Amino acid sequence: MNIPTFIVIGENIHCTRILKRGGSLVTTRSDGAPVIAFEYRGKKSALPIPEPFLSAGDWTDGKVKHCSVAIWQGMRGKGEARQAGIDYLQTLARKQEDAGASFLDLNVDEFSLDIGEKKEAIRWAADIVQKAGALPLSIDSSNEEIMKAGLKACLPARGRAMVNSISLERLKLLDLAASFKPAVVASAAGEKGLPSDTEERLQNLRQLIPLLTAKGIQPSWIHVDPLVYTISTDPNNGRMFLEAVRAIRKEFGPEIHIIGGLSNVSFGMPCRKLINQVFTWLSVEAGGDGGIVDPLQINKGVLDKLDTDSEAFRLASALLRGEDEFGMNFIAAHREGKIAS
Amino acid sequence: MSVLDEIKENLIKGKAKEVKELVDKAIKENVKPVDILNKGLLAGMGIVGERFKKNEVYVPEVLIAARAMKSGMELLKPLLAKAGVQPLATIVIGTVKGDLHDIGKNLVGMMLEGAGFRVVDAGINVEPAKMVELAKENNAQLIGGSALLTTTMTNMKSIVEEVKKAGLAGKVKVMIGGAPVTQAFSDEIGADGYAPDAASAADLAKKLIA
Numbered sequence: 001m002n003i004p005t006f007i008v009i010g011e012n013i014h015c016t017r018i019l020k021r022g023g024s025l026v027t028t029r030s031d032g033a034p035v036i037a038f039e040y041r042g043k044k045s046a047l048p049i050p051e052p053f054l055s056a057g058d059w060t061d062g063k064v065k066h067c068s069v070a071i072w073q074g075m076r077g078k079g080e081a082r083q084a085g086i087d088y089l090q091t092l093a094r095k096q097e098d099a100g101a102s103f104l105d106l107n108v109d110e111f112s113l114d115i116g117e118k119k120e121a122i123r124w125a126a127d128i129v130q131k132a133g134a135l136p137l138s139i140d141s142s143n144e145e146i147m148k149a150g151l152k153a154c155l156p157a158r159g160r161a162m163v164n165s166i167s168l169e170r171l172k173l174l175d176l177a178a179s180f181k182p183a184v185v186a187s188a189a190g191e192k193g194l195p196s197d198t199e200e201r202l203q204n205l206r207q208l209i210p211l212l213t214a215k216g217i218q219p220s221w222i223h224v225d226p227l228v229y230t231i232s233t234d235p236n237n238g239r240m241f242l243e244a245v246r247a248i249r250k251e252f253g254p255e256i257h258i259i260g261g262l263s264n265v266s267f268g269m270p271c272r273k274l275i276n277q278v279f280t281w282l283s284v285e286a287g288g289d290g291g292i293v294d295p296l297q298i299n300k301g302v303l304d305k306l307d308t309d310s311e312a313f314r315l316a317s318a319l320l321r322g323e324d325e326f327g328m329n330f331i332a333a334h335r336e337g338k339i340a341s
Numbered sequence: 342m343s344v345l346d347e348i349k350e351n352l353i354k355g356k357a358k359e360v361k362e363l364v365d366k367a368i369k370e371n372v373k374p375v376d377i378l379n380k381g382l383l384a385g386m387g388i389v390g391e392r393f394k395k396n397e398v399y400v401p402e403v404l405i406a407a408r409a410m411k412s413g414m415e416l417l418k419p420l421l422a423k424a425g426v427q428p429l430a431t432i433v434i435g436t437v438k439g440d441l442h443d444i445g446k447n448l449v450g451m452m453l454e455g456a457g458f459r460v461v462d463a464g465i466n467v468e469p470a471k472m473v474e475l476a477k478e479n480n481a482q483l484i485g486g487s488a489l490l491t492t493t494m495t496n497m498k499s500i501v502e503e504v505k506k507a508g509l510a511g512k513v514k515v516m517i518g519g520a521p522v523t524q525a526f527s528d529e530i531g532a533d534g535y536a537p538d539a540a541s542a543a544d545l546a547k548k549l550i551a
Contacts, residue, residue, distance in 0.1 A: 016520065057523020061537050110491050110521060142492065193466070194441055232400035233444055267444070268400025326355070326401040 006280075006300040007223070007257055007290030009138050009162065009185075010101035012092050013129065015071070015110040015121075018063040026064060036066050040087045047073060047084040067092070068111050075124050089125065090132035097133040099295035103162050103183075104129055106150065107140035119149040126153035138162035138185070138292075144172050151180045164292070165225060166212065168204055178215040185259065185292075186212060187225045188244070194227060198244045201226055202251060209252065219255040223290060224248055228260045231275075231319065231327065232268030238279065238320035241265070242286045249287030258283075259290035262298070265320070269327060270334040271312075273297050278316035281306050312339040344370060345381040348413065352385030355405030357412040364413040374420040378457070382410050382417070386455025390540035393452075400448070403539075407451035428459035430550045432483035433475045435463030437500070440493035445519055448539035449485060456543035458483075469499035476504075476513050482550050485542065486532075488519040497522070498530040514549045518542055 019026050019036060026049075029035050034054065035046035049059075049069055058064060066088075073085030093104055106129060108121040126137055136158040139150030147163060154161035160183045166173045167187035177184055186208055188201040195201045205224060212222060226244040229237040245258055262283065266275035280291055280298050291298060307313060315333050318324045333339050342350070344367045351359040360382075367377045389406040392398040432453055436446045443465050450460045461479050463472055472484050484504065488494040497517045504513050514533040517526075527535035534549055536542035 057525045057535075060524065113491055113495075142490075230400075230444060233404065233447065235401075270399055326405050327399070328355075328401070328405075331399055331402065 003284050003289075003300060003303055005289060006284065006303060007103075007259060008096075008099075008101045008295045008299055009103045009105050009164070009223075009259065009290065009292040010096035010099075010135075010295045011105050011261075011263075011292050012096055012294055012296075013067055013089065013104060013125065014107040014140070015065060015068045016107070017065065017067050018058070019066045021059070021062045021064065025066075036064070036069060036088070038088055038091060040091055045084060045087060047088045048077070048081045050077065050081070065110070071108065071111060071121050071125055074128060075121065086128055089128050093129045093132040093135075096295045097135050100299040100301065101135060101295040102290075103138040104133075104135050105138040105140045105162075105164060105292060109141050109143065109146065115143070115145060118143070118146050122146050122150040123153045126150055130155055130158065134158065136161050136183075138164045138183075140164040142170070144176065147173060148176055151176065151182060160221060162223070166208070168208055171211070174211060174215055177212065177217055181216060181221075183221045183223060184212055184217055185223045185225050188227050194229075197240065198247050201244050202247060205248065205252070209256075219253070220257075223257040223259045224252070225260050225292070226258065228262055228264040230267040231265050235319075235325055235327065236322045238265055238282075239322035242282055242321070245283055245286040245288045257290050258288040259292060260288065262291040262293050270331060271316075271339055274312055274339060275316050275319065277302060277306060278313055279320050281308070282317065282320055315339060344372065345376065345384075348377065348381030349385040349388070352382060352406055352409045352413070353388055355402060355409050357405070357409040360409040361412040361416065364416050368416065368420065374417055374424050375426050377413075377417055378421060378426065382413050383455060383457050386410055386452070390452050390455060390543060394538060394540040400444075403448060403451060407455065410455060429457040429547065430483060431459040431461060431479050431481040432485055432546060433461045433463055433472055433479065433481045434485040434487070435467035435472055436465040436487045436489075437493050437496040438466055438468050439496060440488050440490055441465050442487070442489035442519075445489065445539065446485075446487040449487065449518065449536075449542045452539045452543040453485075453546055456547060458543075458546060469496060469503045472500055473503040473507050473509065473513070476509070477507065482513060483546055484513055484515045485546070486515065486517045488517075488522060491521045494519065494521055494526065497526075497532065501531050516542065516545055516549060 025037050034049045070085045070088040073081045111121045137154050141147045162183040165185035165187040167189040168191040188204050190204045231238045262280050263276045265279045266272040315330050319327050319330045348363045453460050486497045486500050516534040517532045518536045524535045534545045536545040
């Protein structure tokens with residue numbers, strides 16, 4: 001399938017993202033200090049993991065939040081460690097831009113428990129990431145103050161920044177939308193919780209979209225997120241999302257965008273990359289035109305080249321359409337080595 | 342293979358219909374209900390839990406194993422009650438106020454049932470006082486709180502406080518878990534324990550009631 005456009009909101013700069021200790025990237029420097037290895041402009045580099053992270057529960061549990069480490073070092077570190085934090089984040093940004101991202105999503109909600117520190121972190125990260133390339137940012141937060149601080153730090157010359165996200169349960173953000181006139185991720189979440197079927201999604205969006213347009217947000221700035229649930233807990237969740245995409249496209253016309261946190265679908269499953277790519281392909285077929293995804297794994301080029309005649313595609317597609325109960329065929333094929341992860 | 346081993350093996354594979362038939366067969370062969378439970382159903386779920394902890398099985402496989410256990414329990418429950426076999430303890434679980442994430446909480450529930458607990462699921466976005474109220478109503482010895490966000494995990498502290506307010510400190514123990522939660526956080530808010538994953542949560546619950 002040759003698709004006209006695919007909007008990638010690059011999700012890789014997010015303070016909850018973890019690396020596992022014992023993996024190849026979390027290692028020790030010659031002096032024994034724990035570091036995160038990365039490549040900066042073709043050269044081997046190391047981001048030192050500072051003390052607060054080493055005495056945290058995450059570390060004992062065998063993991064480390066790498067974006068948080070980079071922001072911490074960049075903001076508070078000294079000398080080389082500080083520079084490594086900056087280089088690390090800018091590398092994450094450049095890689096996503098090179099892979100075809102349209103927006104770079106920034107989420108620092110889990111950087112700290114303190115709202116002041118979080119605001120400082122979003123301002124700092126927005127500045128550093130914008131210096132790395134030319135893309136507009138998507139500010140991803142559930143907190144109004146962080147959202148405002150992030151939007152203020154977005155350079156107008158980059159084009160319209162994005163608010164991720166506004167829903168009926170977060171209407172406070174409407175005023176920010178009115179003053180900043182951003183692109184908006186419009187979530188199908190309801191006032192009291194998550195929608196359970198297509199009709200509920202449509203009802204929520206019928207309320208939300210007019211509220212956005214009344215604040216001067218053009219339909220072409222609206223990116224509807226129908227909400228992706230994981231297939232591992234309910235085999236109908238893939239089919240249900242695709243059905244919602246079709247219904248939303250039909251009701252709200254060709255101008256709005258339909259995206260989603262598409263990689264949620266594969267949580268708890270093997271071969272997540274394949275499932276995510278096939279799911280994205282199916283969502284485009286259903287009328288979607290973007291996603292909040294890892295651009296290194298999902299982009300227009302990948303979708304154009306996806307081999308839809310392969311056994312792997314057929315298995316993943318059956319899983320995602322709800323034709324493989326509890327994914328047993330898919331998991332069995334994975335165990336037999338018939339599909340690569 | 343003995344009928345109990347067969348129950349265990351079929352449960353691990355998530356074969357609900359077969360598990361039910363085998364439990365029926367075991368009952369007719371006069372196997373003690375408590376043995377069918379411990380050496381058949383719970384033994385099988387224990388293995389699934391271990392494999393899940395080691396990333397050897399995937400979420401849907403845990404789900405269908407839990408479903409297979411349920412199908413066997415339907416036949417077994419009345420007999421266990423008649424024989425006076427009690428669950429290990431009752432635990433109230435829920436995702437804390439402000440948080441709508443339920444995958445982790447549901448997995449913990451399955452593992453707890455698979456370890457022999459009676460589980461009262463309070464759902465998502467649960468007020469701290471509601472958790473304690475349910476614990477009282479159900480004579481529970483444990484409360485399990487789940488959160489996926491740093492913004493909502495602070496509500497776990499309120500659960501600990503509500504337990505104290507209700508005069509249940511020491512009688513009802515509070516265990517917590519979820520992506521941002523750590524042992525240090527658990528210590529800080531005065532919870533009785535923290536578990537990093539669903540299978541460990543079942544081990545922790547056993548330890549807390551011992």
